[in-house]
Amino acid sequence: MTALSLDRSTLDMRRGACPALSAPMMTGDGLLARVALTDAITPTQLAELCRLARRHGNGILDISARGNLQVRGLSGTSAPLLDAEIRALNLPLRDGLAVETPPLAGVDATEIADPRPIAEAIRQAAREIVGLAPKMSVVVDGGGQLRLSDLLADIRLVAISNEEGMRWKLLLGDTEATGRVFNVLRETDAISATLELLRKLAVMGTRARGRDLAAGLPKNNGVNHAASPFDTFHVSNNLFAAGIGPAFGQAKAEDLIALCDEAERLGIQSLKPAFDHSLLFFAAQTACEALTAFAGGNGFVTSPSDPRSAIAACSGSPACNSATIATHELAAKAAEDCGDLLDGSFKLHVTGCPKGCAHPEPSALAFCGTTAGLSLITQGKAADEPFASVAFADTNNSLRRIADLVRNERQTGENSAACLARLGPRRLAAAVMSGRP
Template sequence: MTVPALDTLRRGACPSLSAPMRTGDGLLVRLRPAAPALAAEDLLTLADLAREHGNGLIEITARGNLQLRGLTEASVPRLAEGLAAAGIVPQTGVAIEIPPLSGIDPSETVDATPVADALRKAIAAASLILAPKLAIVVDGGGVLSLGDMVADIRLDAVAAGWRLSVGGDRQAARPVAVLAEDRVIAGTMTVIAALAALGPAARGRDLDAAALAAEFGVVSEPPPFAALSRHPLGIHRIGGERVLGIAPAYGQMQADKLAALVKGLVACGASEFRLAPHRMLLVRGFSGEGLAEAEACASLEGFWCTDTAPGRSISICAGAAGCASARFDTHAAADAVVRGAGELLDGSVDVHISGCPKGCAHPARAAVTLCGTAAGVGLVLDGRAGDAPAAALPVEDLPSAIRRLGTLLRAQRKEGETAKSFIDRTAPAALVSAYQGPQ
């Protein structure tokens, strides 16, 4: 394969084998294997390829994709050859997400896989020019549904067929129609064509949902949905089996650690691995005794495997340890937040720690962002990494600033109050003052 010249490797498009993205530690490739499940041999091969052709750092993204870092123009083609030789075929085209346990979860309303496959083929056949980061969710429900995943276009299984909506998660997306099974692909393609007509940068938020609904002849209010999906971390009972959700700390792992984890889990009975949202691996095949051994193995290798892991609410980039653009050690900062301000991490808010203003790990807004800038580590409240910080401190002062934020939260949070509620009612000036400390 031919890798594009570096001046064509721009931000704003999803990095892939054919169009890797330049980062501070070289080129980055993001991929999602087309197969719904991976064998142990596949993951061991990925670890070998990451070590051989990159810097060995592997990430699982918030949407359940793999990222290999530290590649070069010369090594990307060799990575592609290694994947092909191993039979690991990356998905291409528009990103269409389905629940990670589709087809094997007896509690799902319907298996989303056939609809997603048919829609993927229809989009490819239409040859439309669409936004590079366009995201579509086809959610058949189940224990690990995608209710909390934001998408440009959503198809959510309901009793009457599929609810088509645009621009949001399951609760916030604006309804367009409820489509019967035999109309779901044609109806969804009508919305996709409307997006294409708006231009190559159009996203779901740009669509006029009411006008689309009128075109379908049905203005559909959202049907009642259960609470948003469970976090994949920890043990899940899926029919008669138990599935273990494991996460690399903050979504990042070295290739050697991944290889050691996989070999250890296989010894405990693991038979299948599935990538999942929230930077997760879902592992199947354990007996009762093997499950306990698998949890111990994951913990020993530094992976999270319980749903109480506080760091699961933090998004971090590679940081100074892996990226030349980063201005501080994001992993160490995340550990400092867990130790000094763990009350922020109850899952009610997002915390983003970014080595630079590009905000690669969490492009969306976050309640609290710590961002590396020329002036130090900036504090951004309810914003993105690239937003102007409310305050900035030298890197060496960050641990004490985090402790002061934790002290403020512990002193003023009401009993039973979530971190989100506390932040919402607290004046930003109070948070900034705690961050800056005595002046």
């Protein structure tokens, strides 16, 4: 982009619109630009990007649930400057259709197949296809230690080994567990089938999504819950990966710069933003462990047992002008008070409005801000029918009552997700309303 300011036609103000580097989206704290990468970058490059976020925006960055970097607080004048200066960094920026692969793709000794060549073939060929939904996404998952099973995808290719050898299972819509099985194919057929489905969706218009082609297809019985990226992974030979993330997916530029400086100091040369609001740093085991210790001491999430990693919270108030609650405050309180409820078996969804940006899938428990207070939803999305509505002042008590109920009612070997599902909306509502679990 060469213009030094953006007019309203350039700015995408629609709710549900997809922000991009050159098409930022308006939010409560200004314009939001997304930086989507197709490959690893160096800590120096991320630190430079953070400096640009500070210079042109408000110095706050998000790492999204899908692993995109987002720069917040831009103005109509500063957004094009950020665009130009980020492009000058020569990062592996993604253009066009989102075709996503797991963060350890191609280096993970345990994966069934390297998904990157297929992803690249689809990405290239899809450039010709116009008229797809702005948020259309294709996931190509070769298996391995870190899977994209929980991310929604219009089209998902999952590597499987069966008696005939290695094949790609093509699923339509939803997560891996709930997507519909379209076919099981060899590599070249999987690419052409994906492109054919994309062409079909383009003809159906920009509102058409993968699930619209899934009628009558059988449900997949895939993985229910992907492993957390907040851990240290032995990737292959001497290569390890350390998963580190800012609390609730949002960080100050200076905190990320300090983390990148430390990574540099430890000789770490490669990192990838990844799903679940994480950054994966690649290095030898000792460097990964040293960086994890530094990050943990500086407020980052570094372990799957950190209750903050079991919460999906959107930006909330004041960053987003649709928000009615300070989601991060509520989420921090929940992590502090309800560690045993947040056992990693589900994501507590804390959302500033029913749009539910942070967790588009249903959750075992969601807290949604409304103009009157808070809606509490179980086994649903933020916009679904609540089992209870409480005043703002009663928020913390309500959460504690639910945590107490689950603690008292949990059966041997039962995790929180299973317990919440068994208790159901009536028991949960009774606990919240009576105050007596």
